[in-house]
Amino acid sequence: MSLLVPDSGLLFWMLISFGVVFFILAKFAFPVITKSVEERKNYVETSLNSAREAKETLARVEEDTKAIIAEANKEQGRVLNEAASQREKIIAAAKDEASEQARKTLEDAREQIQREKDEAMLSVRREMASLSCDIAEKVLREKLSDQQSQMALIDKMLEEVVRETGAQGGALS
Amino acid sequence: MRRSLDIIAMLFAGLIFCSSSLHANEKEGEGVNVQHIIFEHMLDSYTWHITKVGDKDIAVYLPVILYSKTSGWHVFSSRRLHENGGSYEGFYPAPEDSAHAYKLMEKMPDGSLVRPIDLSLTKMGLALLINGAILLLLFLPAARWYRRHGSDRNATPTKYVSFVESIVEMVEDGIIKPCIGENYRKFSPYLLTAFFFIFTCNLMSLLPIFPGGVGVTANMSITLFLALCTFLMVNIFGSKEYWKEILWPDVPTWLKAPVPLMPMIELLGIFTKPIALMIRLFANMLGGHMAMLVLTTLIFIGFSAGMVMGSSMTFLSVLFNIFMYGLELLVAYIQAYVFTLLSAVFIGSAQIHHHKAKEEK
Numbered sequence: 001m002s003l004l005v006p007d008s009g010l011l012f013w014m015l016i017s018f019g020v021v022f023f024i025l026a027k028f029a030f031p032v033i034t035k036s037v038e039e040r041k042n043y044v045e046t047s048l049n050s051a052r053e054a055k056e057t058l059a060r061v062e063e064d065t066k067a068i069i070a071e072a073n074k075e076q077g078r079v080l081n082e083a084a085s086q087r088e089k090i091i092a093a094a095k096d097e098a099s100e101q102a103r104k105t106l107e108d109a110r111e112q113i114q115r116e117k118d119e120a121m122l123s124v125r126r127e128m129a130s131l132s133c134d135i136a137e138k139v140l141r142e143k144l145s146d147q148q149s150q151m152a153l154i155d156k157m158l159e160e161v162v163r164e165t166g167a168q169g170g171a172l173s
Numbered sequence: 174m175r176r177s178l179d180i181i182a183m184l185f186a187g188l189i190f191c192s193s194s195l196h197a198n199e200k201e202g203e204g205v206n207v208q209h210i211i212f213e214h215m216l217d218s219y220t221w222h223i224t225k226v227g228d229k230d231i232a233v234y235l236p237v238i239l240y241s242k243t244s245g246w247h248v249f250s251s252r253r254l255h256e257n258g259g260s261y262e263g264f265y266p267a268p269e270d271s272a273h274a275y276k277l278m279e280k281m282p283d284g285s286l287v288r289p290i291d292l293s294l295t296k297m298g299l300a301l302l303i304n305g306a307i308l309l310l311l312f313l314p315a316a317r318w319y320r321r322h323g324s325d326r327n328a329t330p331t332k333y334v335s336f337v338e339s340i341v342e343m344v345e346d347g348i349i350k351p352c353i354g355e356n357y358r359k360f361s362p363y364l365l366t367a368f369f370f371i372f373t374c375n376l377m378s379l380l381p382i383f384p385g386g387v388g389v390t391a392n393m394s395i396t397l398f399l400a401l402c403t404f405l406m407v408n409i410f411g412s413k414e415y416w417k418e419i420l421w422p423d424v425p426t427w428l429k430a431p432v433p434l435m436p437m438i439e440l441l442g443i444f445t446k447p448i449a450l451m452i453r454l455f456a457n458m459l460g461g462h463m464a465m466l467v468l469t470t471l472i473f474i475g476f477s478a479g480m481v482m483g484s485s486m487t488f489l490s491v492l493f494n495i496f497m498y499g500l501e502l503l504v505a506y507i508q509a510y511v512f513t514l515l516s517a518v519f520i521g522s523a524q525i526h527h528h529k530a531k532e533e534k
Contacts, residue, residue, distance in 0.1 A: 003215060003393065003459070005272050009238075009291040010217060010394040013298035017305040018370060018398065024309060025369075026362030029316035033341050034361065036319040043326050 205473040209269070211466045215388060215459065216275060219251035221296045223383050230255075233383075235299055239264060240290040241279050251293075264289070300387035301395070304373045311369075312337060344368050344513065352517035353524060360520050363406055367399060368513040375458065375505030379498070390508070391458035393451070400451035403516040408443065411523035418525065419443065446519050450512060457508050461501045468493045 144150045221233035234252040241247065244263070253261045254277075260266065264277040267286060277293075278286035294302075315337035322328035330338060349357050349364050374395070377385040389395050419439040421429065428435045468490050475486025 003212075006394040006397045007217065007276070007291070009293055010295060010297055010392065011398055012292050013294060013301055014395050014398045017298075017301040018366075018402075021305040021308050021370060022363065022366045025312055025366050029312040030341065030362045030365050032316045032319045033312070033338060034345055037338055037342060040326070 205470060205477055207467065207470045207474070210470055211463060212269070212274065214466055215391060215462060217295045217297045217392065218275060219254060219277070219293055219295055221299060221383075221387075233299070235294045235296065237261075237277065238292040238294070239277060239279075240292070241287075242289075243279070243281075247289075296387055297389050297392055297395070300377065300384075300389050301374075303384050304370070304377050304389070307377070308366075308369055308373055311373075340369075341365060348510070348514050348517050352514065353521040356524060359410065360406060360517070363402065364513050364517055364520075367402065367516060368509050371399065371454065371512055372506065372509035375509060376502075378458070378462065379501055379505060388458055388462045390454055391462050393455055396451040396455040399454070399512065400447040403450060403519060404443075404447040406516070407446075407519045407523045410520070412525055414525040415523040446515075450515055454508055454512050457504060461497070461504050465494055465497050465501065468497060 144153065219235060219237055221235060223231045223233065225231065232255075234250050234255070237247070237249050237251050237254065239247040247262050247264070249261060263280055265280055265286065266275050267273040267278045267288075269275065273288055276288065276291065279289045281287055315334050318331065318334045322330075344365055345357075345361060348368070349361050353360055371390055374390045378388040378390065380386055419442075420436050422435045422439060424435050471490045472483065472487050475490075476483030
């Protein structure tokens with residue numbers, strides 16, 4: 001029975017010990033601990049969040065970088081291609097011009113040569129004509145130095161003329 | 174394995190030897206009074222008797238503080254009681270079968286015994302102070318660490334601080350937050366203190382030597398006080414809706430209009446809840462301690478029936494006591510948990526606010 005009867009003295013000591021412990025812990029211990037733990041939890045949470053954000057940003061930046069590199073590669077290829085074709089064109093143009101120039105030079109040279117050849121031929125012909133005239137004159141002078149030979153020539157010529165005309169007449173008749 | 178078996182066998186041999194010598198001491202009296210032994214352990218006393226070495230008692234003598242209406246204040250050491258066969262300055266211990274068993278009573282001139290106002294620091298009183306000191310020693314250094322490193326976000330808590338943190342968080346996140354809801358902050362220090370106070374007292378009562386071994390939570394006064402605290406917490410901070418639910422509950426009018434049937438039941442409920450809390454903790458702790466004490470006294474009973482009986486009883490008793498000890502460790506935690514949980518639930522149920530009450534409909 002005595003176990004079930006609360007004792008005032010013990011209640012008093014319980015009031016003191018529990019009261020003091022409660023007062024001290026409630027004032028100095030538990031709020032500090034729970035507050036700090038909560039703050040730390042929040043801090044960890046925000047840190048994790050910002051880490052996640054940073055990771056996402058990094059991933060985005062990486063993607064952007066990749067895109068930029070790809071773009072640059074494409075541009076480079078395009079520029080290179082253009083340059084190559086430009087070069088081809090320039091070379092082709094230069095070749096064309098060179099061959100044209102060469103052709104023109106050759107033509108000019110050929111013309112020049114032709115002209116000079118013609119001139120040379122002309123002068124040779126003139127020379128030859130005057131030479132042959134001179135020779136013929138000399139030969140004639142030699143052959144026709146006496147009477148007899150002059151006469152013989154005349155005869156011969158006449159005969160030739162007659163024969164020619166006879167041949168012509170015969171052909172006519 | 175073999176070695177541990179040997180050790181156990183030796184332990185048992187030692188135990189049997191010890192208990193038989195104890196039995197020899199006990200033999201001087203007339204048999205084993207189990208009830209006396211148990212009540213002596215479970216009841217409060219003015220002296221903290223630790224052990225007996227030879228004929229010498231080793232005990233902590235505590236101050237007796239009495240106030241009598243007729244003779245005023247009396248303050249003396251309980252050693253005086255011990256020296257004078259239990260009585261001193263006109264105070265006598267009450268008989269065992271009375272309501273105030275072993276408590277000091279003042280003998281009036283007409284021969285009747287009157288209970289004075291007794292503020293003695295008894296065994297349980299000292300145990301409460303020790304347990305309170307343990308709690309302070311457990312939490313204040315951790316709190317100091319937090320105050321010192323509170324703003325430093327890079328400080329890593331020491332093992333001890335993380336331990337304190339984890340047990341505090343366990344109670345706060347596991348019991349207080351889910352049971353009370355949004356404004357748990359106001360009640361969290363009380364519930365945390367209650368939990369750790371009960372838990373420390375329970376564990377200390379399982380310690381068999383000096384600073385422990387006193388079943389303070391197996392005492393009605395202590396559980397009454399704790400239940401009263403919860404009662405006050407529930408009803409002082411109860412919301413308007415809580416009182417409305419009690420005085421004008423949401424039931425058909427005939428249940429509350431001419432005869433306030435439901436309000437009466439609800440009002441009764443206000444008191445039955447803390448009483449249930451009080452009885453639950455008290456009965457659980459008392460039951461466990463009693464079971465262990467009975468199992469221990471089995472040894473003495475066994476030896477009074479002979480050596481063989483005594484030895485086998487010792488074996489069985491120790492076996493069962495080991496089991497009981499494990500169980501009691503569990504109960505020490507569970508009862509602290511249940512007390513806190515139910516207190517939190519009661520407090521939470523008194524924190525109904527309008528939107529919440531509507532949701533339930």
